[in-house]
Amino acid sequence: MIMQLDALRNRATRPLAELQVAGAHQRQAVVGPWRLTCCLGRGRWSSVYAASPADYDREWPAQFALKILDRSRCTSSRATSSLQREAAVMQAARHPRIAALLDAQLSHDTPYVVTPRIAGVTLSKLLSADVPSDVDFALPLHRSLWVVRQTAEAIRHLHEVRWLHGDVNPSNVMVSPRGEVTLIDYSCARRLDGEESIHDGWTQSHAEYHAPELRRPGIRIKAAADVYSLGVMMAHLVSRQPSATVDRNHQLPTEWLRLLTAMLAEDPRHRPTSEEVVDELLALEISLL
Known part of the structure; x- marks a missing residue:
């Protein structure tokens, strides 16, 4: 799993786009190497989506959660800093009761962090x-x-x-x-x-x-x-x-x-x-x- 995620991270980060998913009647956004499906929740500055690797050679279930800064709702430096802090905390912490950081893109036009999707x-x-x-x-x-x-x-x-x-x-x-x-x-x-x-x-x-x-x-x-x-x-x-x-x-x-x-x-x-x-x-x- 780690090697597969590293391979995804090494690919060129693509801008936010929409693509037609084979066999589906809805359009799904792609952020970097991640395909977004349903929205799991919205906060003051960001939204969280169920996500799966966009370029994997077989369809993955949406086992990941991608939190992305909502630029249309807030463009302040405080919003950007909050996402940077989240990434820093998860990178420093290694504990089963704390969400693990799997991927982060903080300098891109659409900054985001990715964690496992938590059941419950x-x-x-x-x-x-x-x-x-x-x-x-x-x-x-x-x-x-x-x-x-x-x-x-x-x-x-x-x-x-x-x-x-x-x-x-x-x-x-x-x-x-x-x-x-x-x-x-x-x-x-x-x-x-x-x-x-x-x-x-x-x-x-x-x-x-x-x-x-x-x-x-x-x-x-x-x-x-x-x-x-x-x-x-x-x-x-x-x-x-x-x-x-x-x-x-x-x-x-x-x-x-x-x-x-x-x-x-x-x-x-x-x-x-x-x-x-x-x-x-x-x-x-x-x-x-």
Whole structure:
């Protein structure tokens, strides 16, 4: 697979064009060596398409996801920088809970990045499903712990390679049919060292998941901001609403409440590290066996 992808990358990059797919009645776009099929989603600055190698000698299923900057919607340098950051994060990170970078073209007229297409749905979709009023948890407790722990493992690895995700929320957590998690969308990522970690007032959606320090431009953002966002996501799994406060009316284990309270501390110095969060969540999972 790697050799085949390398061969595709070495071919001349073709401009965005349309071609007639044999046996099909629809026209499909080609970006570089990739044929795009259906649109999987759209963001503020970019769109994500299912993709397959355009020049392979047999038809491939659309097993890849290509994220391309939408020049018609945004031509700002910030949009370009966001895609460059995504590529840099995926290149630095090597973890099963983080999408792998397979291809990137950042200097072309149509910059893009390519990852494997991830099976499943976002956690936000799981949380939006109708839940009977007599059910205490949006997901069973053991499943909630597993989802949050896997997300915490991805965050821990990002912190180890000195990156802040910057936008941890259920829309950026993919859950496979087997319950395996992939943390996606690194467009708001920032280096944890250097000037880039000084908050410049960048904005993103899902403000209810932001750590308090993200509302204060001009300060240096630390890894604890991701821990806070993960804590809000944990609270959402329990209460069905994103909240920075812990509802003690829910019948949760004492250790769960203690960890959640610590993660949601107003002062980032009082929050546990992502490594400590992973260890404590794993201990909680074991206690439920």
